[in-house]
Amino acid sequence: MSTNLEHNFVTELERNQNIVHKVCRIYTSNRDQHNDLFQEITIQLWKAYPKFRGDSKFSTWMYRVALNTAITLYRKSKRSVKTQDYESVIFKISSVDYDDTEEEQLKIMYKAIKQLSDIEKALIFLYLEDKNYREIAQTIGITEVNARVKMNRIKTKLKKILNP
Template identity: 75%
Template sequence: MDHSLEHSFVDLLGKHQNIVHKVCRLYTNNQDAHNDLFQEITIQLWKAFPKFRGESKFSTWMYRVALNTAITLYRKSTRTLNTQEFDSIQYKIEAEPYDDTEEQQLKLLYDAVHQLNDIEKALVFLYLEDKNYAEISDTLGISEVNARVKMNRVKTKLKTILNP
């Protein structure tokens, strides 16, 4: 095993693991499922890492792999997840403390987002991560025009969910 490759991967994952945690929170409803999805995304990132050529930013590539893994594993028809063991490295990130009002607003937003379909969730996630439409389209593999149209539809859908 190439230790420099492993070191690079561990370093980059450590710096950007919040991306994976956010994707996990978006596509799961409990801590066990979050942990399972985090593990599976980490495995997929490790498997794909040797092919990462730096043609895009590492974080953009990480978003793409994480979202594709989550979407593939959490289709509405199946909520079960078969994971592989990945014991050599464990990553944890402490949640930032929120005041009660902010936490309630976040919970309402996440509850609303959980009602969206998989692609809509990814759009909202990237939008909330302050990604521009070029980055969103690149990450999701759709045109910028399509990303804008879909995002406008999602905003309308979220308004309906949050203000029935």
């Protein structure tokens, strides 16, 4: 692949890497799993990047690849994330350390979110990222009306989990 393509990819990944960290936070339970999933998502993004046509924003495309990768790996292993080596490409990405010292309320919310199904996790994640229902629907691959209905059900479910 061309160095220009690699440069553009690394620039976009650095600019949007918090998206990947947030997906990792929802689908993993410890630092090692987080790092492994981050690496696997990065590999999948790189593999898919040459096919990225720019029909949507890079961040929207990145959400879709990251969520699909996390869901696929989560379903395969349920306990630990297995990664693959991708030695043919070495990226020099300046990583922003992910802050594990979250406020207690955020920890409680993440614990509640982990009890949701895979698709519910993806929907609430995008909602918490301030994506509108059209963007959520486009990223997940459902209708906007369906996204609204599912989100209302998820909110109700989370309220029951948080306030039993």
